[in-house]
Amino acid sequence: MPVGTRGTVKSLTPVHLNGLNAQIILGNTYHLYLRPGTEIIQKAGGIHKFVGWNKPMLTDSGGFQVMSLKGLRKITPEGVRFQSHIDGSYHMFTPERVIEIQNQIGADIIMSFDECPPFPATKKYVSESLKTTLDWAKRGKNAHKRDDQALFGIVQGGIYENLREESAKKIIEMDFPGYSIGGLAVGENKRDMFNITNFLNKILPQENPRYLMGVGTPSDILKNIANGIDMFDCVMPTRNARKGTVFTSKGRLIIKSARYKEDFSPLDPDCECYTCRNFSRAYIRHLLSVNEILGMTLCSIHSLHFYLNLVKRARQEILNDNYENFLNDNCEILDSRIQ
Amino acid sequence: MPVGTRGTVKSLTPVHLNGLNAQIILGNTYHLYLRPGTEIIQKAGGIHKFVGWNKPMLTDSGGFQVMSLKGLRKITPEGVRFQSHIDGSYHMFTPERVIEIQNQIGADIIMSFDECPPFPATKKYVSESLKTTLDWAKRGKNAHKRDDQALFGIVQGGIYENLREESAKKIIEMDFPGYSIGGLAVGENKRDMFNITNFLNKILPQENPRYLMGVGTPSDILKNIANGIDMFDCVMPTRNARKGTVFTSKGRLIIKSARYKEDFSPLDPDCECYTCRNFSRAYIRHLLSVNEILGMTLCSIHSLHFYLNLVKRARQEILNDNYENFLNDNCEILDSRIQ
Numbered sequence: 162m163p164v165g166t167r168g169t170v171k172s173l174t175p176v177h178l179n180g181l182n183a184q185i186i187l188g189n190t191y192h193l194y195l196r197p198g199t200e201i202i203q204k205a206g207g208i209h210k211f212v213g214w215n216k217p218m219l220t221d222s223g224g225f226q227v228m229s230l231k232g233l234r235k236i237t238p239e240g241v242r243f244q245s246h247i248d249g250s251y252h253m254f255t256p257e258r259v260i261e262i263q264n265q266i267g268a269d270i271i272m273s274f275d276e277c278p279p280f281p282a283t284k285k286y287v288s289e290s291l292k293t294t295l296d297w298a299k300r301g302k303n304a305h306k307r308d309d310q311a312l313f314g315i316v317q318g319g320i321y322e323n324l325r326e327e328s329a330k331k332i333i334e335m336d337f338p339g340y341s342i343g344g345l346a347v348g349e350n351k352r353d354m355f356n357i358t359n360f361l362n363k364i365l366p367q368e369n370p371r372y373l374m375g376v377g378t379p380s381d382i383l384k385n386i387a388n389g390i391d392m393f394d395c396v397m398p399t400r401n402a403r404k405g406t407v408f409t410s411k412g413r414l415i416i417k418s419a420r421y422k423e424d425f426s427p428l429d430p431d432c433e434c435y436t437c438r439n440f441s442r443a444y445i446r447h448l449l450s451v452n453e454i455l456g457m458t459l460c461s462i463h464s465l466h467f468y469l470n471l472v473k474r475a476r477q478e479i480l481n482d483n484y485e486n487f488l489n490d491n492c493e494i495l496d497s498r499i500q
Numbered sequence: 501m502p503v504g505t506r507g508t509v510k511s512l513t514p515v516h517l518n519g520l521n522a523q524i525i526l527g528n529t530y531h532l533y534l535r536p537g538t539e540i541i542q543k544a545g546g547i548h549k550f551v552g553w554n555k556p557m558l559t560d561s562g563g564f565q566v567m568s569l570k571g572l573r574k575i576t577p578e579g580v581r582f583q584s585h586i587d588g589s590y591h592m593f594t595p596e597r598v599i600e601i602q603n604q605i606g607a608d609i610i611m612s613f614d615e616c617p618p619f620p621a622t623k624k625y626v627s628e629s630l631k632t633t634l635d636w637a638k639r640g641k642n643a644h645k646r647d648d649q650a651l652f653g654i655v656q657g658g659i660y661e662n663l664r665e666e667s668a669k670k671i672i673e674m675d676f677p678g679y680s681i682g683g684l685a686v687g688e689n690k691r692d693m694f695n696i697t698n699f700l701n702k703i704l705p706q707e708n709p710r711y712l713m714g715v716g717t718p719s720d721i722l723k724n725i726a727n728g729i730d731m732f733d734c735v736m737p738t739r740n741a742r743k744g745t746v747f748t749s750k751g752r753l754i755i756k757s758a759r760y761k762e763d764f765s766p767l768d769p770d771c772e773c774y775t776c777r778n779f780s781r782a783y784i785r786h787l788l789s790v791n792e793i794l795g796m797t798l799c800s801i802h803s804l805h806f807y808l809n810l811v812k813r814a815r816q817e818i819l820n821d822n823y824e825n826f827l828n829d830n831c832e833i834l835d836s837r838i839q
Contacts, residue, residue, distance in 0.1 A: 171792065
């Protein structure tokens with residue numbers, strides 16, 4: 162899922178997103194709640210109408226953003242009291258309130274409010290936190306009012322297998338249409354991340370979608386698909402693109418490097434995106450060097466195309482019963498840097 | 501002509517420019533010469549290929565930019581020695597060199613190198629400067645090497661009718677395919693600008709296009725069309741758009757105003773551009789309030805559509821023999837601010 166934090170996938174119009182065949186866009190509950198504010202989105206007729214996107218959307222729970230507000234938030238069993246990172250104003254997120262906000266925003270898939278433990282965190286902390294998240298999942302489920310929105314439960318438990326197991330089993334008992342895995346890609350070792358998704362693969366029900374939140378690099382995605390993950394979101398393709406690093410079939414390309422000054426080939430000769438069909442490395446390098454917005458737009462289009470194409474390819478390889486070969490052939494090169 | 505200073509109309513992809521039916525884009529010789537540099541554009545196969553625009557393009561002479569480099573340039577009969585505003589490096593623009601640069605950049609319409617007097621300037625200064633510009637026009641014409649590029653002569657002479665007359669007559673004698681009017685919209689009274697274009701209307705040949713450089717507001721354009729001007733360029737629609745002021749059929753609209761917070765109507769209810777067909781004032785206000793690029797893009801699309809539609813309408817009203825009524829009915833409202 163391309164990430165549209167504040168109601169826009171940065172630097173792109175829906176024309177380009179549609180051209181990429183993007184199927185679902187993520188919005189951040191925390192950011193949308195603060196600006197423009199839930200009420201305005203509701204008055205607009207919901208998030209799809211407000212942002213001009215008539216395909217699926219997903220909102221996250223705000224748990225991760227609130228966790229990141231260190232020193233500006235206080236967690237209690239009731240919920241989280243926090244200060245806005247923008248103006249310092251005080252707000253309260255309870256599991257009921259977060260569902261109400263997401264009901265008003267109106268995305269197709271919404272998330273239970275969770276307490277996302279930071280990394281590192283002691284097993285004791287994560288274990289206590291888990292109880293809170295489970296209680297909040299139940300309260301959120303009871304508060305959920307719209308049957309046209311799929312509410313996902315979130316599995317927490319840090320890097321601890323037995324806590325993940327406890328979390329998953331209790332969340333599955335509550336019977337959600339989909340399950341998210343939170344609290345990974347927050348600073349832990351990659352081995353620990355893959356270990357947990359592999360571990361949960363045996364526990365989470367096959368018939369419900371599994372969503373790994375906030376992941377990741379191309380190889381992170383391929384490896385986690387092997388561990389049964391169905392959905393991902395990450396700012397990486399677009400954020401890196403705006404800073405001039407794009408993902409290609411040969412690895413990461415740092416387009417601002419002087420070596421591309423007179424390179425009139427496309428970012429990725431194997432790519433068929435709008436950017437690669439029409440523009441050269443030299444032109445894109447020029448645009449980024451002089452801080453022209455179009456440089457960010459063209460790189461974002463390319464990297465989103467690359468990501469969306471990668472998962473499309475992955476689906477096909479699974480159907481062809483060839484996923485393991487595909488994974489082994491590609492992981493290393495995709496995360497390398499083009500030298 | 502939408503302005504694409506450094507090889508891009510800021511914040512837009514060619515997809516949107518084509519959607520606007522833009523026919524010709526301007527690039528700035530001074531900026532392109534410095535970055536990415538003429539050589540790179542030439543190696544790319546020319547400016548059209550470099551920027552991915554296969555319709556006409558025009559480059560200016562650099563005269564205006566060099567004039568603006570106060571304290572960083574020295575004008576002699578030979579040309580202008582100046583320092584780059586970016587890194588202070590020294591460069592020399594002669595009329596021959598400026599034509600060579602434009603031959604290499606490869607736009608369809610190019611400009612003679614002119615000395616653009618600042619405003620205010622004494623009649624004596626403007627008169628001397630004019631002699632330089634005439635000499636440079638002749639030298640540039642002799643240096644021009646490509647018959648697939650139309651080289652325009654530039655009329656200077658400040659706000660002084662007799663100097664404009666002298667300039668125009670001598671430039672016309674040199675026989676250019678088109679004539680530009682420079683040195684207006686540089687700080688003089690609007691009355692003086694209209695007086696000069698009206699005055700030149702009687703002198704410039706009817707069969708050659710007349711291009712008023714760097715103008716202007718919607719009413720400036722309509723009034724100058726009445727004075728026989730055929731071509732305009734201005735950063736106003738796009739620059740103002742990026743700062744949140746758009747032009748509409750009811751006047752200028754300052755979209756960041758709090759009153760549009762919950763206004764779900766389009767920027768201009770009478771407009772059929774991509775932005776007005778798909779997005780609300782409330783959404784665009786939100787985007788600009790949180791500094792999202794898409795806000796700049798959507799406002800730029802709207803204002804360019806407004807400008808291009810305005811001149812399209814003007815052409816039709818001329819054909820209908822109704823231009824004077826059209827002018828009188830629209831000028832005041834177009835430049836007003838929506839309260």
